[in-house]
Amino acid sequence: MLERDNLRLAYKRVVQNGGAPGVDGVTVAELQVYLNTHWERVKSELLAGTYKPAPVRRVEIPKPGGGVRLLGIPTVMDRCQGRI
Numbered sequence: 498m499l500e501r502d503n504l505r506l507a508y509k510r511v512v513q514n515g516g517a518p519g520v521d522g523v524t525v526a527e528l529q530v531y532l533n534t535h536w537e538r539v540k541s542e543l544l545a546g547t548y549k550p551a552p553v554r555r556v557e558i559p560k561p562g563g564g565v566r567l568l569g570i571p572t573v574m575d576r577c578q579g580r581i
Contacts, residue, residue, distance in 0.1 A: 499540060507580035508532070511573060519572030520554045528573045539574065550575040 511525060518524045523531050542548035553569035560566055571579070 499543065507577050510580050511577045514576075516573075516576075517554075517556075517570050519570050519575065520552050521572045521574075523573050525573050528577070531574060532577075535574070539578075543578070548578065550578070 508528070511528065515525050539548065551572045551574070553571050556568045556570060557565040558568045
């Protein structure tokens with residue numbers, strides 16, 4: 498799971514998909530800096546089974562026929578972890 502090739506592929510997919518930042522405000526463009534700063538802690542938590550995803554940012558999206566639907570936006574780090 499944490500092999501370099503898996504991590505590189507997960508990172509590449511998250512960057513290609515782009516998208517809005519989650520509750521932490523970290524954008525996809527800032528992901529590399531975030532990973533450089535926080536990776537050792539995240540890796541330790543993943544290996545120990547104690548990693549907890551951040552809360553999901555909720556956004557209302559208008560529906561074509563009226564009304565809204567809720568969209569959950571995870572943090573870019575959680576998106577990356579979900580791809581590993």
